[in-house]
Amino acid sequence: MSSNEVCSVIHDAPLTVPSCLPAPRPGFKLPGYRPSPMDQRILVWSGRYKTPDQIPDLVSFETLDAARNKLRVKACYGMIVITILACLITVIMGKRAAGRNESLTALNMEKKARWREEAKIYAAVLWAKMPC
Known part of the structure; x- marks a missing residue:
């Protein structure tokens, strides 16, 4: 066997997990999070739950993150509407002032x-x- 060759011996011994360790959780599932009062309001405003009483003690990060994102999008839409209304009011007031020769x-x-x-x-x- 030369120095460039790699040993390709396969060991058939299975890996064993000691029984004293807890069962592993799946890597993609994050542990629960206890929502604060503001988080509870966000969950209700976003439409995830009808009332704060329906919110469980532990909520997943994914659920809370999705609720925050939904509320963030609603806030952006509201700001867009407010900006358009402010522009229209400014144009109307400017035309009235021009009519009064101001x-x-x-x-x-x-x-x-x-x-x-x-x-x-x-x-x-x-x-x-x-x-x-």
């Missing part, structure tokens, strides 16, 4: 003119109070 430029110019007048009055009052 513009940001005109409002800004009026405000600066008012500030200039106030500054002149303030300067005149200060000049009058100054001792000669």
Whole structure:
């Protein structure tokens, strides 16, 4: 046998697990999780359970994760609807302001003119109070 060859002897001895060890759980199944009050609300809001009384003491991580994801998607849809409504309200208010001939430029110019007048009055009052 040369140094490049690999030994291909198959051992037929079965592997035995000592009887003192607990039975192995399947690797894909995670242990249960005791849901907090917020987790219980999430499970009810997502539609997994009708009432908090129906929620078992231990819930799998997969169930809780699926409920959180479902609630996250619902929240995103709600934010999309709110954003679209806010845009529509902004457009309507802008068109009404344009109908009244209000513009940001005109409002800004009026405000600066008012500030200039106030500054002149303030300067005149200060000049009058100054001792000669």
